Amino acid sequence: MTSNEAMVAGQGVSQEENPYKITKKDLIRSSLNLGALGMEFSWTYYKQMNLAFCLMVAGMLKKIYHGRPDDYAAALHRHAAFFNITVQFAPFVGGIAMAMEERVARGEIEPESVNDVKAALMGPLSGIGDAIFLTTIRVIAAAVGISLCQAGNAAGPIVFLLIYNIPAFWLRVWGVQKGYSMGVSFLEKASENGLMTKVMAAIGIVGAMVIGGMTKDMFWATIPVQIGEAVKGKDPTTIQSVLDGIMPGIVGMCAFWIYYWLLSKKINPMWLILGTMVLGVVGAFFGFLG
Template identity: 70%
Template sequence: MTTISNELSPSLNDAGQEHKITKADLIKTSLNIGSLGMEFSWTYYKQMNIAFCLMVAKLLKKIYRDDEVGYRAALSRHMAFFNITVQFAPFVGGIALSMEERIARGEADPESVNEVKAALMGPLSGVGDAIFLSTLRVLAAGIGISLCQSGSLLGPIAFLLIYNIPGFWLRVWGIQKGYHLGVNFLEQAIKSGLMEKVMLAIGIIGAMVIGSMTVGMFWATMPIPIGGGEDPATLQSILDSIMPGLLGLGAFGLYYWLLSKKVSPTILILGTMALGVIGAYFGFLA
């Protein structure tokens, strides 16, 4: 009987391990067409959602192998709005996959996965953009340009290597770290109350990032003169004296309210274009 048990146990173990997500699965996911194409299917409406869903779709199929309805629901969940520095997308994907395993077992609320994704997008994008776009890309371009100016053919190669090697390493390491954090850490964090504190801190940082974006990505002013004289004050200078960036904040609040009322993003984009042309023509916008 001992011999029979020893002969059967490997096959039984293999059957049990057949549908588990492996390290190889995670690495392939971090380098698949969805992961590397995060901005190829970018839309103004939901930005990187299609690529994120494509990135995790194969492993979702593995998780919901016997549940077609659950698989379809998971795909629908991950078509929600998503936007992040692309090198961090696999990290979030790893956390999402670990949470989907818990959802498939009935241990977590299906909506919690999108709540975690939304909470991570802002802070990670703030860090990621600072590292990859503002620092690493500039450094790589500077070295590449210097080599090109000296007549070296290594210029473009150096640029691509300096910028991409850290990014690809982060993709491969990040999805594994995210998956294991999700499996081993999230459950304990929720039970201990640490997750609430983390989410609060992430929410504060996210609000700071969004607040800075409302100033840095808004380029309109209102040069309407107030009063007379050779150098009259303008409406823009008065608004700036109240709070710098107030006009951008107001525009952000208006757009947020309109989106909450289910106004189409296409209508908002076309309306913004029309308002910009009319405002510039009549002089109340510059």
């Protein structure tokens, strides 16, 4: 039972009569509401999808904290923390978070644990989701749609949208329900037998691997400064080629750790963004960045 169910049940009211119980309809509605479908619309460099996530779960939080406006406000503030994930997996994480919020409302777990779980799930699920939707399903859908268009078939764009969106929307609807049920049963059992600690450790390892891969694949700056004369038939040696010979992606890794260190010093992310833009323009103008 949720905290509201327990309160109502204590007054002799059956669960079916409890208007504040999170239902399957609530879960499905949240997976298809403006917040869930607009994860990218309110995206910011500062906290990315946090506003959309709050909008996605706000209705369920109102039920969980009915009659407790201060707790409801605290929950919204809690979920305004940084959030970023493959959008199709957002309802799944939302379902888990709402199941945990019910336990928070009952005083069974600490409020901070909700964001800890969200943060731990973001990296691994994004790695899986991007591989499935962006590099697999989207490519297949585009290939089929383009082939139909080249053959003069007007159904090409429609087929593209269907191939991509049918599994995407199915995952949203199924995911929020599965996440909620896992949050109620799996997380409770895992916390009792110590499995949760192992799961969080494993998720953290996978998340670190995903972030490590992203530091290489999503960093597009090079150091094209020449350190030797061009030899006939060969390109001149550059600092970038030397660094690539030591370890491919070392420049991106160094940039990642510099940003990580600056953030640990409480440097405002907006200053880091502006500084990156200025450094990029200056570096490209003088030729030490490419």
